[in-house]
Every structure is written in structure tokens, then in C-alpha cells.
Amino acid sequence: MAMDSSFARQVEHLDRQRDRSLAWFLGCFLFWVASTMVLTVAVVRLGFAGRAVGPYLLLTLALAPFLLWFFFLGRYFWIQLRIRSDPRLAEALNDELVRAAWLKAAAAGFWTMLAAEVLLTLARLLTNIVIAMGLLPWTAGMFNELRSPLVLALGIGVTVGVYLHQRREG
Amino acid sequence: MGRERLENEIKVLRARHDLTQADLAERVGVTRKTINTIENGHFVPSTVLALKISRVFGVPVEEVFRLV
Numbered sequence: 593m594a595m596d597s598s599f600a601r602q603v604e605h606l607d608r609q610r611d612r613s614l615a616w617f618l619g620c621f622l623f624w625v626a627s628t629m630v631l632t633v634a635v636v637r638l639g640f641a642g643r644a645v646g647p648y649l650l651l652t653l654a655l656a657p658f659l660l661w662f663f664f665l666g667r668y669f670w671i672q673l674r675i676r677s678d679p680r681l682a683e684a685l686n687d688e689l690v691r692a693a694w695l696k697a698a699a700a701g702f703w704t705m706l707a708a709e710v711l712l713t714l715a716r717l718l719t720n721i722v723i724a725m726g727l728l729p730w731t732a733g734m735f736n737e738l739r740s741p742l743v744l745a746l747g748i749g750v751t752v753g754v755y756l757h758q759r760r761e762g
Numbered sequence: 763m764g765r766e767r768l769e770n771e772i773k774v775l776r777a778r779h780d781l782t783q784a785d786l787a788e789r790v791g792v793t794r795k796t797i798n799t800i801e802n803g804h805f806v807p808s809t810v811l812a813l814k815i816s817r818v819f820g821v822p823v824e825e826v827f828r829l830v
Contacts, residue, residue: 597784597785597788600784600787601784603787603788604784604793604794607794684787684788684791684792684793685793687791687792687796688792688807688808688811689799689805690793690796692805759795761798
């Protein structure tokens with residue numbers, strides 16, 4: 593009674609490819625965001641430019657994950673388009689487990705972004721106090737610069753991470 | 763009441779019907795991963811999916827799923 597179905601194999605293959613693309617996207621995206629944030633602090637804030645090769649090396653290293661996350665995101669959408677072109681594939685590959693996983697992931701991403709906003713506001717307040725005390729002057733306005741990329745990266749990172757965690761096999 | 767969980771006989775029924783997870787997944791229109799997570803109790807299926815699964819095995823839904 594067991595079936596050797598090419599359809600089942602196709603579903604399995606696309607499902608694995610789709611999750612793998614997302615996992616690669618997440619890893620490269622987070623590395624890229626982390627390295628650009630380190631660069632922002634190191635080069636812009638501490639003025640390392642021209643005196644050390646570290647930031648330039650980091651910039652070069654950050655370029656590869658940038659291109660890679662872009663590639664894997666594109667690949668993910670290409671797989672999605674391929675899936676949507678076949679109604680039977682679309683139904684099987686966007687089943688209730690996928691929908692439930694995205695729902696939980698979106699909720700986790702939303703609360704993470706909210707928590708990050710609160711923590712960054714507190715951090716800004718704290719740095720203002722520290723600066724007023726005459727300490728760490730280079731931190732002035734730092735959290736304003738890092739706010740958007742950090743909140744966005746946390747939101748995307750947690751959403752995709754929770755989705756992939758939900759999709760793991762038990 | 764909160765401690766109740768859903769157990770299932772999918773693995774036994776699959777073996778009886780000589781079906782792989784992929785076969786069952788194809789018949790009910792979901793991915794093999796979904797069948798695997800249901801079978802292992804990590805995911806609670808919707809009523810529609812539970813009924814589809816029981817229909818494949820030709821048994822009432824209570825014979826596939828039960829609350830313990």
C-alpha cells in the first residue's frame with residue numbers, strides 16, 4: 593500500500609529547501625547586522641578609522657554575509673513562488689503547522705521588538721546620566737543610532753528563529 | 763483540565779495500513795513534518811485534519827486520537 597510518489601518527494605524536497613534557505617538567511621543576516629553595528633561603534637564612535645585594520649577587515653567580512661543573506665532571502669521567495677504556481681503543492685506546503693508556526697513566530701517577534709524598545713529607552717536614559725556625570729562621552733547618542741537596526745534585527749531574528757524552532761522535528 | 767493532552771495511534775495505524783509518514787501526508791494534503799509532529803504529540807491538529815487522518819484509516823476519529 594506504500595506509495596512511491598514523486599509528489600511526496602517534491603513536497604519533502606521543497607519543504608527542506610525552504611527551511612534551509614530561511615536558516616541560512618537568518619545566520620547571515622544576524623552576522624551582517626552584528627558586524628555593521630560593531631563597525632558603527634568602532635569606527636564612528638571610537639574613531640578607529642585610519643589607525644587600525646580591524647574595522648576594514650570587519651567591513652570586508654560583513655560584505656560576504658550581506659550578499660549571502662540577500663541571496664538566501666531571494667532563494668526563499670523563489671521557492672515560495674514555485675510552490676504557489678501549483679495549487680496542490682501550495683496547499684501541502686502551507687499547511688496548518690506552517691501557519692501556526694508563523695503565527696507564534698510573529699507574536700514572539702512583536703513582543704521582542706516591544707521589549708527591545710523599552711530596554712533601549714532605559715539604556716539611553718542611563719547613558720545620559722553617565723554622560724552628565726562626565727563619564728563615557730563617546731556613548732552620547734549611540735543608542736539613537738543603534739536603535740532602528742537593533743530593533744529590526746531582533747524582530748526579524750526572533751520571528752524567523754521561532755518559526756524555525758517551531759518547524760523542527762520532534 | 764489543563765494537564766490533559768492528546769495521544770494518538772497514528773504510528774500503529776500507519777504500520778497496519780503499510781503507510782509511510784510521507785504517504786499519509788500526501789493523502790491528507792500536508793507535509794511529512796506535520797504528520798511527524800502530530801504523531802510525536804508536538805502539534806495538535808485541527809478538527810478538519812484529524813477527521814481527514816481518521817478517514818484515511820477508515821476508523822472513527824476517537825480511535826486515532828484520545829485525551830489522556
